[in-house]
Amino acid sequence: MKRVFVTVGTTSFDELIERITTPEAVEALKVRGCQHLVLQVGRGSILPDSDCCYGLSLSAFRFKDSIAEDITCADLVISHAGAGSCMETLGAGKSLLVVVNDKLMDNHQLELANQLYKDSHLLYCTPSNLVETLKVMDFSVLSPFLPGQPKRFANFLDGALGVQ
Template sequence: MSTVFITVGSTGFDSLVEACTTMSFLNGLEQLGYKQLVIQYGSSEPIYTRNMSNNNDNNEDKNNKRILKVKGYAYKPSITEDMENASLVISHAGAGSILQALRIPKPLIVVNNIYLMDNHQQELSQAMQGKGYCICSTPR
């Protein structure tokens, strides 16, 4: 199954969870042929729950049933299996998550959290992109 796995790491990343649970993002994944989205949302659970509830309310039409299956969780001991099962990994710019995705290896989009101290994630993700290991992005 063609799966996208998104991880926010050990805390939360509200703007990433917000962006990846919009109808336009989900529709875009469907148009690209993905069948499943798995989101490790950490402490951003309220945003995930709200948006997924709103999406389900807006997708009540039985003739317009969503093809993309979405599931999420806050934390688990290891995300290795989720990364291994994914066709694409979208990750916060934490060094551990980046290295884990690259070791598997999986195509990787790294999303910077500009609100973290010194914006250190941007420096790391841009350096990794410069070496061709990933694509660097922002939640927008």
Template sequence: MPPSSLLITVGSTLFPALTDPLLSPSFLSSLSGLGVGRIVVQYGGAELPAEFLHALQPQSRSPSPSPDEEQWRGVDAQGKGKGKIGDVQVEVMRYTDDFEGLVGSVEAVISHAGSGSILTTLRSRPPKPLMIVPNTGLMDNHQVELAEALGRDGFCAVAAVSELQEQIPLFLQKTDALKTFPERDTHAFSNVVDEVMGFV
């Protein structure tokens, strides 16, 4: 069964080439058709697309909103907020202090190729299906190499920015085909030391 909630994350980088197309009302509508009812977007230092902000339906912060709150478009001065586009609940934030908790709150993740974001997602329990989108605009290609290696091993899906519109629906429909990343071996270092010292 396809995931009903999705996190899109760019870490601390600017990557509007990833977030902007996925925040378009037409794309969010297509996600709704695939059963996604909630999307969380951690978008870093970029600006949110005007089309997205215009389409975001206001949601009150209290049961009896004041006239000022009724005009709230869902995003505050710090770049954090919630709203609805069509049938999809949308939550946006520039950054988070609790990335593990954020990953734990969704059923699948689409991430830039930063190693911290990738490993946190792959090590989450229960496992979260992951699609990695390398930012090829960065100076070196280590992100591409990491993403391709993990993709070859079957731990994640990998897509180029230019393929997102086609690849995300396929990813969401085939998340059960991905392998579970092995649990962290907390004894690995001590095992190596024991072996080197001749204790094993």
């Protein structure tokens, strides 16, 4: 796990950025072989500088047109629980640790993360137990996420509507 990519999507999730850059989290990542940490901080108020994670190479940015390359290059993706970020990461076949923002009201993110966890596609935690999760996580227990088959549904609709 040489390269870890952390994304908060287009939102603000300062608590995740704060927690992943603590000395305890950095040490847990280094123990797992992480050498480079890439942070996409979105609209957050925190933009860590490159020397905040002693022993790791750190780069941070707010937004890009696409984070697909960051996901592809990562050995592990740590993400907020946004559906787009989760599906893009799982679709790329990457190990995914979702950090649920437990401060949100009516938290649909928890529902998504919990269902994908039950289906054995990802691991999830909250900011308060991120460091412990980094220490004990085991991605070997997860099942690959198989992409959907939208063509089958389109064919079904065409047949049901008599359009061929």
